[in-house]
Amino acid sequence: MGKLSTVLCGIGLDNPVIPASGTFGYGYEFAELYDINILGAFSCKGTTLEPRFGNPLPRIAETPAGMLNAIGLQNPGADRVLSEELPRLRQLYRKKILANIGGFSVEEYAECARRMEADELVGWLEINISCPNVHGGGMSFGTDPAQAAAVTRAVKAVTRKPVIMKLSPNVTDIVPIALACQEAGADGLSLINTLQGMRFDLRARRPLIANTFGGLSGPALLPLALRMVYQVTRAADIPVVGMGGVSSAEDVLEMLLAGACAVEVGAANLTDPLACKRIIDDLPGVLEKYGFSSVEEVREAAKHG
Amino acid sequence: MNEGLYVIRENRPLTRDMILLRLEGDTSGLTNPGQFVNIRVPEKFLRRPISVCDWREGELTLVYRVVGSGTAALRDMRPGAELDLLTGLGNGYNLGKAGPAPILLGGGSGIPPLLGLCRRLLALGAKPRVLLGYRTAADAYLAGDFEALGAEVHIASDDGSLGLRGRVTDLMENLEYSFFYACGPEPMYRSIARAAKTPGQYSFEARMGCGFGACMGCSCETLAGTKRICRDGPVMESGEIKWES
Numbered sequence: 001m002g003k004l005s006t007v008l009c010g011i012g013l014d015n016p017v018i019p020a021s022g023t024f025g026y027g028y029e030f031a032e033l034y035d036i037n038i039l040g041a042f043s044c045k046g047t048t049l050e051p052r053f054g055n056p057l058p059r060i061a062e063t064p065a066g067m068l069n070a071i072g073l074q075n076p077g078a079d080r081v082l083s084e085e086l087p088r089l090r091q092l093y094r095k096k097i098l099a100n101i102g103g104f105s106v107e108e109y110a111e112c113a114r115r116m117e118a119d120e121l122v123g124w125l126e127i128n129i130s131c132p133n134v135h136g137g138g139m140s141f142g143t144d145p146a147q148a149a150a151v152t153r154a155v156k157a158v159t160r161k162p163v164i165m166k167l168s169p170n171v172t173d174i175v176p177i178a179l180a181c182q183e184a185g186a187d188g189l190s191l192i193n194t195l196q197g198m199r200f201d202l203r204a205r206r207p208l209i210a211n212t213f214g215g216l217s218g219p220a221l222l223p224l225a226l227r228m229v230y231q232v233t234r235a236a237d238i239p240v241v242g243m244g245g246v247s248s249a250e251d252v253l254e255m256l257l258a259g260a261c262a263v264e265v266g267a268a269n270l271t272d273p274l275a276c277k278r279i280i281d282d283l284p285g286v287l288e289k290y291g292f293s294s295v296e297e298v299r300e301a302a303k304h305g
Numbered sequence: 306m307n308e309g310l311y312v313i314r315e316n317r318p319l320t321r322d323m324i325l326l327r328l329e330g331d332t333s334g335l336t337n338p339g340q341f342v343n344i345r346v347p348e349k350f351l352r353r354p355i356s357v358c359d360w361r362e363g364e365l366t367l368v369y370r371v372v373g374s375g376t377a378a379l380r381d382m383r384p385g386a387e388l389d390l391l392t393g394l395g396n397g398y399n400l401g402k403a404g405p406a407p408i409l410l411g412g413g414s415g416i417p418p419l420l421g422l423c424r425r426l427l428a429l430g431a432k433p434r435v436l437l438g439y440r441t442a443a444d445a446y447l448a449g450d451f452e453a454l455g456a457e458v459h460i461a462s463d464d465g466s467l468g469l470r471g472r473v474t475d476l477m478e479n480l481e482y483s484f485f486y487a488c489g490p491e492p493m494y495r496s497i498a499r500a501a502k503t504p505g506q507y508s509f510e511a512r513m514g515c516g517f518g519a520c521m522g523c524s525c526e527t528l529a530g531t532k533r534i535c536r537d538g539p540v541m542e543s544g545e546i547k548w549e550s
Contacts, residue, residue, distance in 0.1 A: 022520065022521070023515075023519060023520060024519055025518060025519040025520075025521075029306065029517050029518045029519050029536070030519070032306050033306065033308060045521075053524070053526060053531055054521065054524060057511055057512070057523065057524075057525070058511070058512040059512070059514075059521075059522045059523070059524075060351075060512045060513060060514045060520070060522040060523070061512070062349065062350055062351045062375075063350070064350075065350060066350055067350055067351055067514065069514060069520065069522060071520065071521045071522060071524075074521045074524055074531070218350055219350075267350075269515070269519060270351075270514045270515035270519060270520050271345070271350060271351060271352060271515070273306070273308065273391065273515070273517060273519070274308060
């Protein structure tokens with residue numbers, strides 16, 4: 001095991017850094033700047049069974065220490081992701097991806113998962129039951145324990161690959177949702193997705209985001225995400241991928257201490273396309289600075305903390 | 306796409322809200338006029354996308370409009386300070402489509418990228434004519450720079466205080482041309498679409514998350530499918546645009 005290596009649901013990672021879905025496209029843009037094989041893994045753009053254009057513009061607004069987005073799961077649909085995007089990605093990426101999957105019904109989640117899991121590039125399925133930007137799907141499955149469990153069971157029934165349920169912070173208590181997913185057979189959890197928010201255009205006197213609300217991401221989210229990862233890892237036994245506002249190696253260390261086994265980096269990729277590379281480069285020095293010899297040692301410390 | 310640090314050599318107003326920013330640094334990422342850069346500005350999370358006015362090896366010129374607190378922070382930066390830029394973003398204009406006598410249509414804050422385009426068209430032996438629209442004479446900028454390149458310049462202003470009283474499209478009326486290149490507000494594009502006698506290219510702007518194609522924040526539907534304005538644009542062909550009625 002290398003100094004930075006970790007394990008996610010039984011699959012080894014060279015390091016805990018994973019670009020988060022929707023902030024890394026299918027990887028090509030970033031591959032212009034660095035070899036994306038240095039990543040621990042990456043979570044590709046959320047895929048739905050059918051193609052989606054997403055929401056009207058503007059979809060983006062700036063916030064203090066972060067941003068709002070309301071993309072609305074734009075993607076070319078599972079079949080074109082499998083026939084066009086993943087073959088292209090395979091030309092420049094040798095590791096496994098988390099296939100991030102969105103949906104509007106239990107059946108749709110399961111069918112999309114069934115198609116995506118067949119691709120050899122897919123190491124894990126990350127099931128997005130927490131998108132705040134689509135109506136009649138997404139987050140509505142992630143805010144109710146029974147529905148979260150129903151999606152988990154349906155996806156588990158169609159795959160032998162690890163299933164990671166991606167949870168929403170837009171709930172009163174995230175722990176019952178996490179436990180419902182675990183009891184329904186989830187192999188892991190990832191959290192948090194974006195926090196629902198809004199901003200106004202003062203000149204136009206109306207919301208800045210055409211869809212009215214958007215999901216807040218960026219450094220503003222880090223303390224909230226750490227708190228939720230901490231709560232969930234103390235209540236659940238399955239591995240947790242921590243995310244929310246991570247933009248430095250120090251932030252990664254905090255996430256690991258909160259109990260995460262790996263860390264997704266989201267909005268930071270959009271403002272600094274080299275963010276993941278910088279974090280991976282900085283991680284050994286930051287571990288050393290705080291007296292750790294390895295990522296594994298931080299995870300051990302977290303268990304006893 | 307390149308990422309790097311650039312030193313501010315000049316950052317001065319051309320009019321009350323248009324600022325010229327001259328930067329020193331690596332310009333090897335730029336391939337076409339009409340591309341843009343994405344600038345990290347102090348105290349802001351998102352970068353600010355700004356079109357490239359012109360460039361030569363080691364030097365980059367931007368002309369931007371102060372529209373909010375981000376561009377105001379940029380305006381307040383002094384020569385000698387460093388800026389973190391992503392450069393070479395977007396497709397830019399296609400010079401190969403110009404033909405012998407293209408027209409360049411610029412409105413308001415959309416004029417800057419046409420300067421780099423004009424210089425390159427002239428170098429290729431084309432005879433571009435430049436049609437510029439301003440609100441008033443006090444808002445005029447860069448017109449002399451086009452003339453200095455040797456291009457023929459026609460001007461219109463909303464109040465008639467400079468050139469023809471009217472719009473850029475009024476300047477098109479009696480001209481014959483081989484192609485058009487446009488940069489300006491979308492209402493101007495709708496007028497051009499009605500008036501144009503040839504195909505052309507339009508450059509679009511949008512609120513962007515990343516500026517390099519990752520976030521899908523600036524996607525639009527075209528007759529050629531879904532496109533990201535930042536990555537597949539900002540320049541689009543006249544024949545592929547879905548005009549909203």
